[in-house]
Amino acid sequence: MRIALGGITHEANSFSAHVTDMADFRDRHLLRGDEILANWRSTRTEHAGALSVLADVPGCNVVPTFLARALSGAPMYEDVFRALLQDLLSALAAAGPVDGVLLILHGAAMSQETPDATGEVLAQVRALVGPDVPVVGTLDLHANVTERMAAATTALIGYHTAPHVDMYETGQTAARVLVGAIRGEMQPTAALARLPMLLPPENSTHMWGPLADVIGRARELEAAGEIIHGGVYPVQPWLDTPDVASSVLVITNGKPEIAHGYAQELAACFWDRRHAFVTELLPPTEAVRRALARAEGTVILCDSADATTSGSTGDSTAVLAALLDSAPLAARALVNIVDPAVVKAALAAGAGAEVTLEVGGKIAPDLFEPVTFTGTVKTISDGAFVFKGPGMRGVTHHMGPTVVLVHGGIHLVVMSRPVSQWDPELYRSLGLEPRDARIVQVKSPMAFRAAYEGLYDDVIVVRAQGAANPDLVSLPWRQVRRPIYPLDPEVTYG
Ligand SMILES: [Zn+2]
Known part of the structure; x- marks a missing residue:
């Protein structure tokens, strides 16, 4: 049995100022051939999970092809997407006849001229291998599952968790379904229900609340053997x-x-809960005041509007400005920002130097204002660190040249490139312990809760500008088909 393994993983954000280019894939994953197989035993990724299952299938030969993954951002440049797709198709063609194809996908990929980029990948792969070869894909929980995607695949298997911690298990399930389909032991048959609703992610988790009810029911059906998989997708x-x-x-x-x-049952259960996804948002100054009013403990200021894993640019100054307004700040506060020009200036000044710089608001100037920051250059780093939490454990992330600037209690991490903020290693790799701080800024709406477990006493979601603003009604929508919830609160379904 020969199984081709590859994929293109990208999550678009139409409101982001940063168009996804090839460098974004190079920064994260751009793996060819045997590179896909390297170190898989030590990482908790989809392809590692798939490989763990396929390694135990007698006579199974995995043919690694091409695997690309980028941090979220605005829809890819069209030529970048076409180059990635061509690399995947060429590697698949070079693999020769295969019995099945396993693709690692996100499901919310867009390029500038291809709004359903994942559907395009799957349709092209299907055209290449023909109608009879099983093609199974893995999806993020935030996939935009289209009719085209479903039609081109034998099965699509999605995460069941937010925070996402089951990418490994998702890869395992996908591999089992693929092998079952190849052997003829399974005839995967899919039914797709699409709901006209967009939901903010801050209260969207498998652990409690409205989404937990729907995922819980899907898991019940899986455990009872009624269904192979019940994918529940609150779309990006x-x-x-x-x-x-x-x-x-x-x-x-x-x-x-x-x-x-x-x-239909799961869709109705999901739809009925749409109003329960709303989250309380506090203005940054009030959030800072509330955190400082505590006698002790650590408060996470969730700056989800600027979440880099949701596609924002990471250069918001909303929380930093609120902290500076509270200065002099005796309590320790860890904050972060993307600003390569500030990193360069701080590196030129050198460790121990005091600098006064205009920080942030340069990548998305329509959304964020630069602030003047005076501080001492405390730490200089190459910005590489490894995730240790349950989601994406073992994967190295690259902030590029990074400095820590200190002003009173404020410890400002300035990085050259955005990274996922799921894991406290972002701070710890720079000698900053979140548990020792009163305030920790995290630019992630939900996924940080897994690796930050036990490191905080409270989470406050701040109301701020950003490409990932949870106040969805406030954004400048142009293309979306109306009516859709919550832009049209009275829309009906079913
Ligand atoms: Zn997601």
Whole structure:
């Protein structure tokens, strides 16, 4: 049995000022051939999970092809997407005849001229291998699952967790379904229900609240053997494209009516809970005041509007400005910002020097204002660190040249490039312990809660500008098909 393994993973944000280019893939993952197989045993990724299953299948040969993954950002340049797709297709063609294809995807990829980029990848792969070769893909929970994606695949398997911690298990399930389909033991049959709703992610988790009810029911059906997989997808909400929807994708073993029935049940359960996803937002000055009013403990200021994993640019100064307004600040506060020009200036000044610089607000000047920051250059780093939390454990992330500037209690991490903020190693790799701080800024809406578990006493979500603003109604929508919730609160479904 020969199985080709590859994929293109990208999550678009239509409101981001940073167009995703090839450097964004190079910074994260751009793996060819055997590079995909290197170190997989020590990482918690989808492809590692898939490989762990396929390694135990007698006579199974994995042919690694091409695997690209970038941090979220505005839709890819078209030529970048076409180059990635061509690399994947060429590597697949070079692999020769295969019995199955396993693709690692996100499901919310867009390029400037291809709004359903994931559907395009899957349709092209399907055209290359023909109608009879099983093609199974993995998806992020925030996928925009389109009819085209479902039609081109044998099965699509999504994360069941937010914070995302089950990428490894998702890869395992996908590999098992693929092998089952190749052997003829499984006839995956899918039913897709698409819901006209966009939901903010701050209260969207498998651990409590509205999404937990829906995922819990899907898992119940899986455990009972009623279905192979019940994918529940609160879509990445910042996709300003006509064909965007939250969805449910149920896969059964050759039973289309049952798949359809459970898809309808889960979709209704999901739709009925749409109002429960709203999160309380506090203005940054009030959030800082509330955190400083505590006698002790650590408060995370969740600056989710500037979440880099949601596609924002990471150069918001909203929380930093509020902290500076509270200065002199005796309590310790860890904050971070993307600003390569400030890093350069601080490096030129050198460790121990005092600098006064205009910080932030340069990549997305329409959303963020620079602030004047005077501080001492405390730490200089190459910005590389390894995730140690449960999501993406073992994966190295690169902030590029990075400095820590200190002003009173404020410890400002200035990085050259945005990274995922899921993991406290971002701060710890620079000698900053979140547990020792009163305030820790995290630019992630939900996923940080896994690796930060036990490191905080409270989380306050701040109301701020940003490409990942959870106040979805406030954004300048142009393309999205109306009506859709919450832009049109009275929209109906079913
Ligand atoms: Zn996600």
